[in-house]
Amino acid sequence: MRKFLILPIIMSLVSACYWENEEALYPEHDLCDTLDVSYSEDVVPIMTNNCYACHSNANAPDNSFGITLEDYEDIAASATSVVGAINHAAGYPAMPKGADKLDTCSIATIEAWVNMGAPDN
Amino acid sequence: MRIIDRSSIVLGLLLMLGSAAVFAQNLDSLLQGVMGEETEYTTATFKATRILNGHSVEQMDEGQMDFRISHRFGLISSGAYEFFGLDQAHIHLSFEYGIKDWIMVGIGRGTFEKTIDGFTKIKLLRQSTGIREMPLSVSYMGGIYVNGLKWSDTERENYFWQRLDYVHQVLLARKFSPAISLQLTPSYLHQNLVETAADPNDIFALGAGGRLKLSKRISVNAEYYYLFIPDNETLSTPIYNPFSLGIDIDTGGHVFQIILTNSVGMTENAFLGHTLGRWLDGDIHLGFNISRVFQLKK
Numbered sequence: 001m002r003k004f005l006i007l008p009i010i011m012s013l014v015s016a017c018y019w020e021n022e023e024a025l026y027p028e029h030d031l032c033d034t035l036d037v038s039y040s041e042d043v044v045p046i047m048t049n050n051c052y053a054c055h056s057n058a059n060a061p062d063n064s065f066g067i068t069l070e071d072y073e074d075i076a077a078s079a080t081s082v083v084g085a086i087n088h089a090a091g092y093p094a095m096p097k098g099a100d101k102l103d104t105c106s107i108a109t110i111e112a113w114v115n116m117g118a119p120d121n
Numbered sequence: 122m123r124i125i126d127r128s129s130i131v132l133g134l135l136l137m138l139g140s141a142a143v144f145a146q147n148l149d150s151l152l153q154g155v156m157g158e159e160t161e162y163t164t165a166t167f168k169a170t171r172i173l174n175g176h177s178v179e180q181m182d183e184g185q186m187d188f189r190i191s192h193r194f195g196l197i198s199s200g201a202y203e204f205f206g207l208d209q210a211h212i213h214l215s216f217e218y219g220i221k222d223w224i225m226v227g228i229g230r231g232t233f234e235k236t237i238d239g240f241t242k243i244k245l246l247r248q249s250t251g252i253r254e255m256p257l258s259v260s261y262m263g264g265i266y267v268n269g270l271k272w273s274d275t276e277r278e279n280y281f282w283q284r285l286d287y288v289h290q291v292l293l294a295r296k297f298s299p300a301i302s303l304q305l306t307p308s309y310l311h312q313n314l315v316e317t318a319a320d321p322n323d324i325f326a327l328g329a330g331g332r333l334k335l336s337k338r339i340s341v342n343a344e345y346y347y348l349f350i351p352d353n354e355t356l357s358t359p360i361y362n363p364f365s366l367g368i369d370i371d372t373g374g375h376v377f378q379i380i381l382t383n384s385v386g387m388t389e390n391a392f393l394g395h396t397l398g399r400w401l402d403g404d405i406h407l408g409f410n411i412s413r414v415f416q417l418k419k
Contacts (some may be wrong), residue, residue, distance in 0.1 A: 018282050018313040020321040025314070026277050 032105035034112035038121050039072065043113050046106045047075070050096050076118040083114050125348030139265040163248040166296040167304075169376045170217065170225075170242075172330035173344045173365040174384060174392045175306060178258045178294040181219030184418025189215045189229070193385045193408035195232040196398070206406060213387040214351055218417075233386040233395070247328055248295060266390040286390035290328075300334040308346065310393045317357040325349040326393050332369070340369045342378070346393060363396040366399050378410040 037043065047055075047069060054063035056070045069075045075082065084092030086102050094101075101107070113119075167177035170187060172272025181187050191213040195206030203209065215238075223244040230237050236378040246259040268284040287310070294304035308330030315322055330344035344365045365382035383398035383404055384391065400419030 016282055016285065016313075017287070017311055020283070020313060021315045021318050021320060021322070023317040026274075 002069060032108055034108050037113040037116065039113060039119060040121070042109050043075075046102070046109060050099075050102060050106070054097070056067055072120050076120070079114045079118045083111055122261050122267050127408070138193040141165065160249050160253040163258065163296050165248075166294050166365075167332050167342075168340060168369040168371055169378065171378070171410060172304060172411075173220040173342050173367045173378060173380050174363060174382060174387060175308075175328055175330065175344055175346070175389060176240075176242060176260075176262045176290060176292060177304060177330070178244075178260045178292045180222070180225045180244060180260070181217060181414070183219050183222050184416060185219045186417050187215075187217040187227075188413045188415065189213075189217065189410060191215075191387050191408065192409040193380075193382065193387060193406050195385075195406065196403075197405050197407055198403045211385045214271060220365070229388070230269075231388055231391070233388065233391045236388060236391070237267045237269055238264060238388045238390075241266035255376070256295060258292075258296075259293045260292040262288075262389075264288040264290075265320045266388055269302070273344065286315045286394070287311045288393065290389065295324060297349070302332045303326075304330045306330065306346070308393060310390055312390070312394060319355050320357055324393055338371045342367045342369055348393065349364045361392065361396050361399045363392040364400055374414065376410075376412040378412075379409065380408040381405055382408060 051069055053059065055068055057068050060066050060068040060070075067078070069078065069082065079093060082095075083089075085095035086107050087093040090102060096102070122217045125303045154270050160288050165179075169181045170175065170179045170181070171177060193211045195203055195209030197205045199209075211232040213229055213231035213233075215227050217225060217227030217229075219225045225242050226240065227242075228237070228239045240262060240342040241264075242260055242262045244258070246257060251296055264287070266286040266288070268286070288308060290306050290308045291314075292306055294302060296302045306329060308326040308328055310324040310326065312322050312324075326346045326348045328344065328346040330342065332340050332342050333360065335341040342365075344363075344367075346363050348360065348362050350356070350360065355359070361383065363384040365380055365384070367378050367380040370377040370379070382392075383400050384396040385398075385402050385408065386392045387393050387408075398406070
């Protein structure tokens with residue numbers, strides 16, 4: 001009979017279960033805003049952190065066969081290739097070279113900007 | 122007088138013979154008992170209450186307290202500068218007590234997520250021979266784990282339940298011979314809060330562990346948990362199946378376990394849900410468990 005003591009112990013262990021994740025619980029904190037993307041405020045910081053080590057005007061001749069992405073005109077002209085490269089799509093060189101893919105939000109931000117027609121905003 | 126003497130001697134002899142016969146009968150029943158008229162329970166399926174990281178079917182007897190000190194160090198591959206990982210120690214301390222022979226409880230504190238943990242282990246079946254034949258020892262282990270880290274973001278609303286993980290395990294063990302014991306451990310981990318929607322709140326796992334006794338004091342142990350999780354690539358942080366190898370050294374009163382493992386977590390929620398290393402990539406940690414048993418109640 002004493003073994004029935006097991007029941008309340010087990011019951012106490014299985015109570016209070018939730019099935020939650022932080023992403024869904026706190027959406028405002030990790031929200032990736034792709035609705036209103038600005039070239040200077042959103043795209044340039046991503047490019048600075050991930051691309052200009054090779055693709056700046058100064059570094060490009062030595063590191064990236066002269067492909068520069070620093071000036072607005074240059075990146076706007078290569079926009080489609082940039083999206084292909086950072087998505088590691090077939091037919092494009094996977095970028096950043098020798099490193100992990102960019103985080104999902106950075107990729108989404110650049111894609112959104114290109115889809116807007118790559119404005120200089 | 123002489124006649125009486127003689128008859129008393131005869132009587133004495135008869136008595137002696139009689140008692141010898143009675144004694145022989147007792148011996149017979151005793152032998153029968155040993156040979157199978159009684160139930161003999163298997164003992165010492167494992168040396169300690171843990172195979173290495175996970176629980177074994179062993180328990181503290183009534184009134185026994187086990188004080189456990191465990192360490193897992195950093196990566197052995199981090200080299201001499203980090204003293205092969207010894208500079209980054211994770212610890213787990215616990216007090217564990219046998220309330221009855223069939224039920225024990227424990228409470229502990231570990232470095233991983235500054236977790237406070239508690240568990241209950243209950244013997245359901247004992248492997249035995251004789252009148253009652255039972256091929257397996259079966260136990261249940263239920264644990265609850267409270268993440269003790271400060272809230273990562275105090276701006277948002279945080280709830281206590283977000284700190285909780287639960288583990289349920291069924292331990293199925295058999296001592297095949299004095300040297301070899303094996304255990305299967307179906308396990309279920311529930312985490313109230315995970316990082317992203319891609320991460321499972323519930324993880325099922327099947328553990329397998331074994332012990333090979335080399336001498337009276339030394340045995341070699343191995344333990345593996347297979348995690349039933351979706352593709353690792355989809356998780357926010359990939360986790361891997363924990364695998365551990367170790368040696369038990371019994372010094373009488375103490376049990377030392379020296380361990381190589383890919384998990385720094387020592388509690389069930391940590392090694393089932395947060396094993397980040399892979400043996401194949403050389404992510405191996407050195408560690409040890411020390412168990413000291415005190416008899417609190419006779």
